[in-house]
Amino acid sequence: MELPPLHLDRNADRPLAVQLADALRAVTAGGTLRAGDRLPSTRELAATLGVSRTVTAAAYDQLLAEGWAVGRRGAGTFVVGAPAGPPAHPRPATPPPPAGRRRSGVVSLRPGTPCLEALDRAAWRRAWRAAADPAPDVGPDPVGLPAFRAAVVEHLLRHRGLAADPAQVLATGGSTAAVAELARTLPAGARVAVEEPGYQRAVAALQAAGLTVLPVPVDAAGLVVEALPPGLAAVYCTPAHQYPLGARLSAARRLALVERARTDGFLVIEDDYDGELRYDVAPLPLLAALGPDVVAHLGTTSKLLTPTLGAGWLVAPPAVRAAVLGLRDRTGMRPVRAGQRVFVAFAAHGDLARHLRRLRRELAERRAAVAAAVHAAGHLLEGDAAGAHVLVPLPDAAAERTVIDAAAARGVDLDGLARHHAGRPGRSGLVLGYAKPPRAELERGLAVARDVLALGAR
Amino acid sequence: MELPPLHLDRNADRPLAVQLADALRAVTAGGTLRAGDRLPSTRELAATLGVSRTVTAAAYDQLLAEGWAVGRRGAGTFVVGAPAGPPAHPRPATPPPPAGRRRSGVVSLRPGTPCLEALDRAAWRRAWRAAADPAPDVGPDPVGLPAFRAAVVEHLLRHRGLAADPAQVLATGGSTAAVAELARTLPAGARVAVEEPGYQRAVAALQAAGLTVLPVPVDAAGLVVEALPPGLAAVYCTPAHQYPLGARLSAARRLALVERARTDGFLVIEDDYDGELRYDVAPLPLLAALGPDVVAHLGTTSKLLTPTLGAGWLVAPPAVRAAVLGLRDRTGMRPVRAGQRVFVAFAAHGDLARHLRRLRRELAERRAAVAAAVHAAGHLLEGDAAGAHVLVPLPDAAAERTVIDAAAARGVDLDGLARHHAGRPGRSGLVLGYAKPPRAELERGLAVARDVLALGAR
Structure with a gap:
């Protein structure tokens, strides 16, 4: 892979590694570098540009963290799927959250999703x-x-x-x-x-x-x-x-x-x-x-x-x-x-078979946490003998709406019975799924659910 | 995993390893051993049965070759999916053909299948x-x-x-x-x-x-x-x-x-x-x-x-x-x-991208072999500028049927235009696909196609 000339300004305020990462992003966005292309080694590129290897390594690390490039053991560093239409400006460099952590945001306690945390x-x-x-x-x-x-x-x-x-x-x-x-x-x-x-x-x-x-x-x-x-x-x-x-x-x-x-x-x-x-x-x-x-x-x-x-x-x-x-x-x-x-x-x-044992154990623990939160809010639950969601009955559609809106305002996505009817709505309540979020998020979600349900119980 | 007692007869004509493999197959077929169960190590089983480790290792090798068991590096030997309804007798021990070779049988020169041989x-x-x-x-x-x-x-x-x-x-x-x-x-x-x-x-x-x-x-x-x-x-x-x-x-x-x-x-x-x-x-x-x-x-x-x-x-x-x-x-x-x-x-x-290059090269060579065979039989071909099949026109439906039947009698599956019509049949000919068979089979198939087409050309 022949790289086009990359211009680094040693007198600029921006660190050389940042300039280099920007330049590599720009040639990728411009279509000169394409998905699957191999980048030169940090050593080669450092020699070509007359910079230290620390600079090239830092630039590559940045591109790897952003997902612009990917490292293959023993094979080098490769460009990942360049954007389709070359954008006028390279994408802003927003590094992804560290592995194992999710973006803090809305916690979903909706039903119907699997429990990935239990997967080996x-x-x-x-x-x-x-x-x-x-x-x-x-x-x-x-x-x-x-x-x-x-x-x-x-x-x-x-x-x-x-x-x-x-x-x-x-x-x-x-x-x-x-x-x-x-x-x-x-x-x-x-x-x-x-x-x-x-x-x-x-x-x-x-x-x-x-x-x-x-x-x-x-x-x-x-x-x-x-x-x-x-x-x-x-x-x-x-x-x-x-x-x-x-x-x-x-x-x-x-x-x-x-x-x-x-x-x-x-x-x-x-x-x-x-x-x-x-x-x-x-x-x-x-x-x-x-x-x-x-x-x-x-x-x-x-x-x-x-x-x-x-x-x-x-x-x-x-x-x-x-x-x-x-x-x-x-x-x-x-x-x-x-x-x-x-x-x-x-x-x-x-x-x-091992996964099923692990999944049942994980979900049984989560179910206990759900029951504790719901009971602490002065509510009962139904349908907890199986599956990965329970029902928390509420007096009427207005209460259901109030509880869901209050939770949404606090970043927790709850599901109500209203959307599960083919004919006219009958009973009201929450359909509380507990499989999807990681445990830490589940706890945060349940704390909010407990609060808003306590409100709804009054 | 606790194995049931296994009876080996030291006075029988059949080697101990064969008896042991049979006995393990029988307990699997009987449902005592099940998919995912770990077998004892060859050393443990040899000690339990009072036989040499050569015997247990040979029996395991046989079960592995037959697909009744699978070895996982560092984890031991495991039973693979036992048959659903326990059969009265264990399956006959038919070792699979060596990797890389196919069962000799019908060669298909039908269109519409990919070329797996080109896949890395x-x-x-x-x-x-x-x-x-x-x-x-x-x-x-x-x-x-x-x-x-x-x-x-x-x-x-x-x-x-x-x-x-x-x-x-x-x-x-x-x-x-x-x-x-x-x-x-x-x-x-x-x-x-x-x-x-x-x-x-x-x-x-x-x-x-x-x-x-x-x-x-x-x-x-x-x-x-x-x-x-x-x-x-x-x-x-x-x-x-x-x-x-x-x-x-x-x-x-x-x-x-x-x-x-x-x-x-x-x-x-x-x-x-x-x-x-x-x-x-x-x-x-x-x-x-x-x-x-x-x-x-x-x-x-x-x-x-x-x-x-x-x-x-x-x-x-x-x-x-x-x-x-x-x-x-x-x-x-x-x-x-x-x-x-x-x-x-x-x-x-x-x-x-590499696969596509390789696939095009492979198919281009195959296409040349197809053209050679068809021309050698005194026929022309059409539609060979692209794809992975060509058309060999034949004078009428009877000729098409004759050529296909003659090839079938010699173990080669050919496709005719007859089955590609929504209305009444129009032109006749062979639709000759060359992607599917491994090269050796393709050559055998083309030799037959050449012979039967030479017949059809008369």
């Missing part, structure tokens, strides 16, 4: 490394990698008590992607019951496929099965940890739902989005275990690991699987294999 | 390793990772001569996924022109969205723009290397198509599936460069690297991007980030 980074990196091997496979694969389906079967058996055959499993792009696919296999205009309040992304996917969505109430025992209307093509539900209220569907209702599905002839879509997370309570049988003939069971790596993988699974009766494969055939859509590979590698050496 | 495995592994860092991101991302969009912009500028802004780019799940999304943003029943012959997976995606597909002829200068019917909502085409005929859309037709799109008010979907591959000819401007206001440009990593990544890009006018984002919002579908991360990491240090 070394094991995670090992999995990605292993996922690169062997040679990337080719050819269409609407079903999912055999190794992925085998890993899912093992996971379901160990952690969800479901004995499935790999032939029953289809890889998906995650739960919402699977709901969207199942929706498109139902006749246009068909009636589908959903929980109210419920998971609105699933509702949106059902509606986008031209289905008629019918909200059905939820109580402390989950979906009110007796309230299901007649003439349904499908029922979408979250029995392990109702989203967002947090109830577990009772054993009696599970049996009733499967029975009703058989007599009425509808499909039950069991979204087991965080079913692996459970505290102090005995497991209940999956709907898919009670009614393998009428249940499409959906699992995902999004809450367990990260939505980055875009990998989930569908276990369903043959006719449903065939309909989904037919859709994939007609549309040419296939589940992406990159995330499947990472999941396989992560599951292979017991890392997934 | 070390660079590829490096990219996956890097993709694991930093912490996996969370939160919804319908647009695509910023670093991915920046890498795409860089790639388009360097290799496709298109100056795009990252804000114009949306990540997709690949070309077909993008066509399916664009199709769903058009009004049901709208008329879309496609090339005839053409890419039938795109046709299927358009039809699955309820659109009316109108085949338009293709000649040696690509899509016959003058033949486009009126009243179109969109035109789907492959200007860089028409699929499957291989023609490049002429400069005059490019201008005419963009002009026509402006006057008629239709959207041009430019599928640039293998646009990075070009031989001995000057580049032509992308449709997206000529008509950024009327063109939705699609690129993909599938032919460049591997479909495993499930990562592609869409560069389109604001209204089209907004419509796609609206669909993603309504359906909850998002492009998967795992493959985006790998692409970013692969592009970061110049590995992508």
